[in-house]
Amino acid sequence: MNLPAAVQRHPIAVPQLHDYLEQSAQRLPDKIALVCQQRRVTYADLDRDGNRFAHALVRVGVSRGDRVVVFGENSIETAIAFWGVLKASAIVSIISPLTRPDKLAHMLRDCGASVLVSESHLARVFTEAAAQAPSLRATVVSGPLGKVDLPALPGPISWDDALDLSETGPPPRRNTDIDLATIIYTSGSTGDPKGIMLSHRNMLTAAASISTYLGNVEDDVVLCGLPLSFDYGLYQMIMAFRMGARLILERSFAYPAQILNTLVRERVTGFPGVPTVFAMLAELKNLSDYDFSSVRYVTNTAAALSMKHIDFIRQTFASARVFSMYGLTECKRCTYLPPEDIDRKPLSVGIAIPNTELWLVDDQDRRVGPDQTGQLVIRGATVMVGYWGKPEATARKLRPGPLPGELVLYTGDLCRLDQDGYLYFVGRMDEVIKSRGEKVAPEEVERALMKIPGVREAGVVGVPDPVLGQAIKAFVILDQGADVTEQAIRLACQARLEPFMVPKHVVFVTALPRTTNGKIARAELS
Amino acid sequence: MGTESIFRTFITANFYVADPAALADDDSLLDAGIIDSTGVLDLIGFIEQQFGVTVADDDLVPENLDSIARLVAFVERKLPATA
Numbered sequence: 327m328n329l330p331a332a333v334q335r336h337p338i339a340v341p342q343l344h345d346y347l348e349q350s351a352q353r354l355p356d357k358i359a360l361v362c363q364q365r366r367v368t369y370a371d372l373d374r375d376g377n378r379f380a381h382a383l384v385r386v387g388v389s390r391g392d393r394v395v396v397f398g399e400n401s402i403e404t405a406i407a408f409w410g411v412l413k414a415s416a417i418v419s420i421i422s423p424l425t426r427p428d429k430l431a432h433m434l435r436d437c438g439a440s441v442l443v444s445e446s447h448l449a450r451v452f453t454e455a456a457a458q459a460p461s462l463r464a465t466v467v468s469g470p471l472g473k474v475d476l477p478a479l480p481g482p483i484s485w486d487d488a489l490d491l492s493e494t495g496p497p498p499r500r501n502t503d504i505d506l507a508t509i510i511y512t513s514g515s516t517g518d519p520k521g522i523m524l525s526h527r528n529m530l531t532a533a534a535s536i537s538t539y540l541g542n543v544e545d546d547v548v549l550c551g552l553p554l555s556f557d558y559g560l561y562q563m564i565m566a567f568r569m570g571a572r573l574i575l576e577r578s579f580a581y582p583a584q585i586l587n588t589l590v591r592e593r594v595t596g597f598p599g600v601p602t603v604f605a606m607l608a609e610l611k612n613l614s615d616y617d618f619s620s621v622r623y624v625t626n627t628a629a630a631l632s633m634k635h636i637d638f639i640r641q642t643f644a645s646a647r648v649f650s651m652y653g654l655t656e657c658k659r660c661t662y663l664p665p666e667d668i669d670r671k672p673l674s675v676g677i678a679i680p681n682t683e684l685w686l687v688d689d690q691d692r693r694v695g696p697d698q699t700g701q702l703v704i705r706g707a708t709v710m711v712g713y714w715g716k717p718e719a720t721a722r723k724l725r726p727g728p729l730p731g732e733l734v735l736y737t738g739d740l741c742r743l744d745q746d747g748y749l750y751f752v753g754r755m756d757e758v759i760k761s762r763g764e765k766v767a768p769e770e771v772e773r774a775l776m777k778i779p780g781v782r783e784a785g786v787v788g789v790p791d792p793v794l795g796q797a798i799k800a801f802v803i804l805d806q807g808a809d810v811t812e813q814a815i816r817l818a819c820q821a822r823l824e825p826f827m828v829p830k831h832v833v834f835v836t837a838l839p840r841t842t843n844g845k846i847a848r849a850e851l852s
Numbered sequence: 853m854g855t856e857s858i859f860r861t862f863i864t865a866n867f868y869v870a871d872p873a874a875l876a877d878d879d880s881l882l883d884a885g886i887i888d889s890t891g892v893l894d895l896i897g898f899i900e901q902q903f904g905v906t907v908a909d910d911d912l913v914p915e916n917l918d919s920i921a922r923l924v925a926f927v928e929r930k931l932p933a934t935a
Contacts, residue, residue, distance in 0.1 A: 424885060447883040450870060580882060580889040583912040606889065610909040762890070794890075813865070820868030825888050 342526040343507045343564065344412040346533070347373050348496070350570040354544075359567065361592065362402050362575040369570070372406065375489060377496045379410025382488035383441060386464040386481060390415040390500040393437040393509065397421045397430060397444040397452055400554055400575045403468040403485060405563060407443045408554070412507055415500035419509040419521065422555040424824045427454035429519065433511055434459035437521055437714055441466065449474040456480060503527040509714050510557050512655050512765060521714030522655050529564065531707040532658035535680045537565045539662055540596070540623055540649065544570045547620075548596040551576035551585055551603070556763075557655045558627055562598055579603050586616050593620040597643065600628040600763035601635060605793040608638045618643050627651040627659070628763030629795040630751065633672055650675060652751055656723060657708045657735050660684060661749050674748040675741075682706035684749070686741060699742045699752050704735040757848050759788030761796050764826045768848060771829065774822040775800055778815060780808030785838045785846040786829065800829035801838060801851055855924045862898055863920070867891055877921040882914065892917065899923070905930040 338345060350359070351373035359369040383394065394411040396418060398404035404420065411418035421433055423445075430451060434442065438461040444452045446469035456462055456479055467474055468485030476482040507529050509521040548566045550573060552559030566573040574592050579585060579599075586607075589597065599607075604626065607613070621643045631639075631650055639648050648668060652675035653659030661684070663676030678684045685693055686700030694700035705727055712720035727734035740752040759766040768786040775784035783803040788796030804810055812832040819828045839850035853861070856877065864872045867886045881887040887895065895917060896907045905927065911917075916926040 424888065447880075448885070451885070577882060578889055580887065580892045581912050581914050581917070583910050584914065587913075602889070606893070612909045793893075817865075817868070821870075825868075825890065 340503050341530060342412070342499070342501060342503055342505075343529050344376070344409050344496075346564060346568040347376060347409050350567055354570045357570065358572055360402060360405060360563075360573050360575060362400065362405075363577070365402055367402055369567075372402075372409070374494050375406045376409035376413055378489045378491050378493055379406050380413035380497050381491055381493040382466070382483070383410065383414040383416060384497050386441060386483070388414050388416050388440055391506065392416045392440045393419060394441045394443065395419050395421055395434055395437070395439040397423065397425070397442060397448060397455075398468075398554075399423045399445060400550070400559070400577050401445065401468075402575075403443075403445065404554055405575070407466075408560075408563070413496045415497070415505075417506045417509055419511065420555045420560065421511065422553055422824065423448055424826075425451070426822060426824065427451050428822075429824075430455035431458035433519060433521070434462065436519070437509055440464070443468075445469045446471055446474050453478050501526065503530065506711065508560075510555075510560075510655050520716060520719060523711040523714050524658075525711055528658070528708055528710060531681060533561060533564050533568050535682065535708070536561065536659060536662075537568060538680050539664075540565075540625070542566075542569050542571065542596070546571035546595045546622070547574060547592055548572070548598070549574045549576065549585070549589055549592070549594040550598065551579040552598060552600070553578070557658060558598065558600075558763075561658070562596075579606065582606055582610060586610075586613075589618060589621065590616050595620055595622040596625070597621050597623070597646070598625045598627075601626065601631055601795050602762045602793055604631065604635045604639060607642070608635060613642050619645050621646045623647045623649060623665075625649040625651060627653065629760050630673070630675065636668060636672060652676070652749070653679075654737055654739070656710045656737070657682070657704045657706065659708070660702065660704055660737070663748075667748070671744075671746075671748050673750060674744070675751050676748060678706075678749075679708075682708060686743060687736075696743055696745045696747075699740050701755065702737040702739045702741045702749070704737060705732075709733065709735045757787075759786075759796050759798060761788065761791075761794045761798055762826045763795065764824075766798060766827050771798060771800065771819070771823065771827055772846075774819055774827075775802060775815065775829075777822070778810065778818045780805050780810040781815070783838055785848065785851050787848050787851045789831065789852065791830070794830070797830040798827065799831040799833065799851075801833050801835050803835055803838065855927055856920060858902065859920050859923045862895075862902075863887075866894065866898075875920070877924075878919050880914075880918050881920075882918055887918075895923075899927060903927050903931060 351369040355370035358366045359372050360367045396407045441464045443466045462480040464481035465479040466483045466488050503526040507526045508524050511519045550562035554560050624646045647665035650663040652661050661676040683705040724733040738755045742750050771786040772784045782805050785801045789799045791797035815832050839847040
């Protein structure tokens with residue numbers, strides 16, 4: 327993308343995403359905005375460091391519309407980098423720190439990233455990936471640099487050098503609100519990660535809509551243990567800063583006792599989770615020792631909560647309203663179930679979020695009536711701009727809508743509406759597995775399995791799992807005489823795949839069911 | 853086999869460790885990308901089974917579990933003095 331510079335010379339007419347941070351910093355400079363691993367950062371400091379980071383990007387030649395990849399943990403540096411890229415009128419993509427080198431390299435090449443921002447303890451992964459990404463002009467690395475092979479990186483800069491500037495204000499604004507703010511990578515059905523392009527307007531609209539039904543206020547304290555690379559995690563930060571609220575950023579949900587202590591200590595009011603998180607918490611025995619009376623709302627998305635876990639949440643967080651939500655990154659969110667309806671319609675994913683419209687269509691694109699299953703279509707300002715560099719995939723999802731020239735999102739999800747207009751999720755039209763709230767394309771796991779010496783064929787499906795939602799089950803055919811154990815297969819997968827993609831179950835078989843055109847008939851595997 | 857070797861063997865056999873020789877006793881398992889939330893549950897199952905100790909909910913903090921050295925110290929605190 328090569329846009330001419332469009333410097334705005336007037337006051338802000340329509341905000342862009344980073345105005346949330348700038349406006350809260352002007353209004354509440356001394357308030358603690360972000361708490362992460364014992365560090366507490368004020369709005370003024372966060373905004374100033376975001377400005378300094380933006381200038382560092384401009385200095386290495388980043389211009390309007392360039393892509394900057396942030397390969398990082400939930401950390402203060404990742405947060406600063408996110409806002410800094412936006413302030414530089416560039417496009418930010420946060421990539422999960424669990425990503426393996428080949429996939430990171432694929433993403434860097436896919437979006438033609440000009441700068442990579444990361445943390446020194448991830449050096450082994452990003453050094454290998456950066457070597458395969460010729461578009462990179464600079465690499466910014468935070469943390470102790472002792473073990474980092476800086477000369478092996480394109481344009482290496484330490485985090486401290488990047489920020490060590492006399493600049494305090496932001497660089498000139500060069501975007502409008504229809505320009506891209508982020509690219510969020512997600513696994514598609516074909517297994518190739520697709521970059522979902524979201525404009526400032528997409529994200530401003532989604533944040534305003536969600537904050538409105540959650541009833542977010544300035545006094546909210548939101549605990550986010552979900553990765554910022556995941557839109558659900560990222561929006562916790564965006565929505566908190568929109569209100570001038572406080573974000574408590576945890577590295578992960580790996581240590582439940584630490585999360586619970588933080589909830590109590592910081593007087594957290596908002597607690598977003600996914601079913602796996604609630605399933606883990608439900609295993610703990612001493613929850614009654616904690617005082618969770620500050621928690622005002624609990625949210626769930628990624629997969630439906632079981633009745634057992636809804637009851638668990640309501641007992642544990644007695645003062646909280648429970649929001650069941652559903653959506654896909656392509657439009658951020660489709661629906662939420664108003665907490666007062668959860669007893670009446672516990673299995674429903676609810677109603678369209680504010681300022682979004684939905685309907686269902688059959689195979690011939692005709693609207694279907696109540697209690698009939700059809701593909702969900704979403705219309706609204708949150709619908710993505712498209713998939714980066716993938717016009718065919720974009721055209722399959724974004725199709726003409728009711729108004730001339732407009733596009734609406736064909737989600738690929740099968741749903742039905744009841745007589746009251748409440749939505750129920752039925753299944754995915756493709757076969758993407760949802761494990762731990764993460765999307766896993768069976769083909770991607772199968773490809774990794776097939777690369778293991780001794781493996782001839784592999785078929786992968788999701789099977790119900792009480793903790794993971796779906797667990798990954800692999801059916802493997804070995805070469806004649808091959809001596810490969812289940813453990814060896816799992817280890818080989820761990821080397822190639824993110825942890826949530828590694829099969830939990832491995833079964834050795836002598837044949838796989840096939841469809842007439844030779845594809846694996848996954849529906850027949852279980 | 854000493855406690856340190858028991859943990860090292862379990863971790864390198866069950867999780868992806870790019871370079872086992874480079875894994876220091878005090879390296880963070882989370883930082884090194886070796887263990888995530890599901891991994892922690894596997895680790896706890898292993899500790900309870902291998903050492904016959906009960907891991908309480910309060911014990912599920914990185915101070916106890918996030919490096920080989922911390923795991924060794926944790927298990928030694930948990931085990932009866934005679935062991």
